[in-house]
Amino acid sequence: MFSHMHRKSRPANSFFRGLSTAVALCALVSLTNLTGCSSTPAGSAEEDLQYQLAWPAPPEEPRFVFEAELRNQSDIRDESDEDRLKRILTGHDKNSEQPVYRKPSALAARKGRLYVADPHSASIYVFDMPRRKVFQIGQREPNRTRSPISMAIDAQSRLYVLDSSAKKVMVFDSLGLFMFSVGNPGDLVKPAGVAVSRDGSRIVIVDRGSVDVDDHKVIAYAPDGKELFRIGPRGTDPGQLNIPLDATIAEDGTLHILDSGNFRIQSFDETGKFLSSFGSVGNGLGSFSRPRRITSDAEGNIYVSDASFNNVQIFTPDGSLLMWVGKAGIANLPGQYALIGAITVDETGRLYVADQYHLKVEVFRRAGTGSVTGASARAGSAGRAP
Template sequence: MNNVKNFFRYTLLLTFLLGAAVLSGCVTTPKPADNEEAVFFPDPPAAPRLQFLRSFTTSDDLEPGADAFDSFLTGDANKGYHLVKPYGVAIKDGKLYVCDSQATVVVFDLKNKKFHTMEGAKGLGKVVQPLNISLDDQANKFVADPVRGQVLMYDNKDFYVKSFGVPGQWKPVDAAAYDGLLYVVDAKEREIKVFDIASGEKIRSLGRDNKPEENLGLPTGITIDADGLLYISDSGRFQVVVYDRDGHQRNAIGRPGANLGHFARPRGVATDRDGRVFAVDAAFENVQIFRNDGQLLLFFGGSGTGPGKLFLPADVFIDYDNMEYFRQDADPNFDIEYLVFVTSQFGQRLVNVYGFGKEKGRTYPSEEELVEKAEQKLKQWQKESK
């Protein structure tokens, strides 16, 4: 029992070393802007890597002062809109797209300070249960709808273009586009179906023809990094499975369990430009960040009701191009490199926005240095535990 307790303490220390980057000497944390308390991850006195910036739950968060009574007077059904059960999220050109899974796809237009439903999500493009949304390089949107049984494509103006797949024959829950192809997670057949975007035709399937231990179990989410590797969250394997575009397994991140670096209910997954992997776990109610070799770096979020906390999180999305809309929310002593969006399906803060970066004037060790230090601590712990 003592060894188990010691191991748990060490695991916490390991993550502290990897994620916190605590330096020797007296170092102050960033001062909150406008005398409001800023929320950072990891907690002080650790060196911060993420700041919670703000959240979106109703149209009022974009248009202050709008409420249900205003909606009644003006006849605008979009005013006072409250997200019901958000899941997928994406942002492009100042427009924040949210799959409200029990309603439709809604748009927070940050540039024009307007809120509306997505233009093409009606008529032939009507969604039934929009679960996840993804983008390609041309700003086309792909919405996975498992109840309609199709992935719906909308153009850069949000107008409906086409649908992929035959209703009733599969269960599409997420999709990612790369180099003219659309990779779709089919939760029914437990595989990745690959479509040609131009023709709409299915060309192959991945994830069922490997060694048994390398096949997909219950895939729930997908993203594709800059090198074309597929990162698939798998609730059956309790891992993030990494495939090449031919379906060969390159890596598997995490394992089942209730400790740091483990998964219980993996959901959304995203990667940044430096190869870090962000993986949502709905059971732990956090997002764990790994190196692409599977080494845990840190985690953020966690259960609770305060700012930055998560309640049954679902999806994560990383963006480098829309920071201008959130700079006023950032601490002046914290340099943001990119934005991280995480949806909660319940609670007071449903679409949560974080900034990933570093404190100004603070020296951060490299990840390699942190890993080496953690490994030295591990050897010391192993020696002392004998």
Template sequence: MKPNNIIIFLILAVVLLVSSCSPKLANTETSQPKVFYPAVEDSAKIQFLTFYSYSSNLEEKRSKFQENILGKQTDFEIKKPYGVEIKNNKLYISDVGTATITILDLTKKTFRAFNPQGNGNLRLPVNSFIDDEENLYVVDILQKKIFKYDSNGKYLLNFGLSENKAPSDIFIKDTKVWVCDSKNNRINVYEEGSNKFLYYFPESIEGNDDWLYSPTNIYVSKNKVYVSDMGSGSVKIYTHEGKYLNTVGSFGQNMGQFVRPKGVAVDNDENLYVVDGSFHNTQIFNKEGELLLFFGGATGDRGGQYLPTSITISYDVEYFKQFVDPKYDLKYLILVANQYGNYKVNVYGRIELKN
């Protein structure tokens, strides 16, 4: 081996050794005071676990020696997140501030902005969905299309231009693709795989109980479709076929009411989670539509929310157990995207006291 090559090899070996020993910046939430909702610990149901706003919240910090060799570490920012999804320890954040999908790999501790060129180029991605094969579906509200990419980020196709005026959210369930069209006052349903347009709902007129005035977000459970309707300040519930079932909430400033309902999610017990961009919080309702709890608030502190837009529930909890108070078991995760403030993507845990 030539002398110069030996020197380079030794330098790289030292860098790798130091890298493996350097402290993980990740998040310092494990040493921060715990935030619970309600605030009394013994009755707490929700714990704020951690947040992501910058690449430094995830990536390992370079040592001084590494900086001398590799240069100073760049800290990338999540500018203005609108949608958030999680799958297999990867966060997919629709960032309207950068017109990209920011992908955080919690296992590899990497932070990257995704926006391919050519036919798959995105202009204003607002929400996404990841299917079981880790194909990524992205709703672009400006192009009025849904874009599909494979698990490696390769562009596959787009669809929906003919039916959508302003697609704002997407959900895939039972071989169907459900798209929320905010300016068309309806939900468009496609066949998964062929992307053939099947039907839309509601087939109604303004003034009827089932009419959607300005639908923004959607969640599909095993037998129901939940749609946040910002125009009526409520969440409307339908069957998969589009038959109207019920409405949760109404326009107003009391608890159990909404001003700007946005993201919706449902847990395995059919509890409904709704974020409100004006209240800056998340309200939880049981399956009968009764208010159970709210959390967040425009406090500016850890756990607070500032113009929240999207919410996601995940039962893949292993990575986040490190942030949970040891007196509790972590049942599932609740992720909320905030467009403003220091806490852009908040991660909360649904917790229960250990026996």
């Protein structure tokens, strides 16, 4: 079970203070491939034998530490002495069991629960760490999820699920019971992402639109279905979008949109008014190549996963790069990804990262906070961690 710490009041971004030296050093080491600080050059013969559990790597002060890999109930279940002895004698690796999901396309987390959306099985899997159980929600007719591709969660633990087949957002309470749905299917072409304000008063749907039409947009709704505002259409000017894929609403109410075709993050106030933007295309630190998902933490920092770099870059609200977590890798070691996608951050500051190639969801805790029991002890099986 994850041990949640009590968050103390502190200045924004205080957790990342002192990272400028680390970022500068890593920039010299790997400006092009964004693999982070590592003592082993990318592509070397020893790459498969080495792994990085702390980010940044020593001798820099770690900010995130690999904590666990969540694939099935074995990863959160207590292991009895009998099970442990049986595993040792038979050589059976519980982590080698198949994951419950087939394509982890979206993540949401709060109060020790991780939600994993899997459109291939039309399911939402819940890893309930306090109860050490894995179960499904969204399976009851007539409100069954068909193709859940994006999720968000509010301060009341209500889960907002974007179903691309139904072209609407389905809302479930903290027990997993359906409450209501939002969105007009006639307004949406190819919905891709959902975001929600902490109080649930603004539900934002990201529509990547058509290939040859300028209908790329973001629509904000009230819980009763009333449209609040729209952002778009397609273009490169401030407030215009080009293949938007995802969005997040920060603690202060600022809406950040992943404008992937323009290789930038655009920020808007609570009424949809444009505030600022940052980002550019490139293969260096702080730029984007194939940005996929976006999330934010309690301090307002912005996290962006990139399927080209196979890492998660972390920015201040104004777009200054703080650090990154992860790197490209086929060995399926902690922090190595081949097809990174969904990410989320919970109220404790834990970062969850999904990889669709390795079929895994990894958890990184902030350095110095409590760790996980059971899961972290078994995370080293099969060479995944020491």
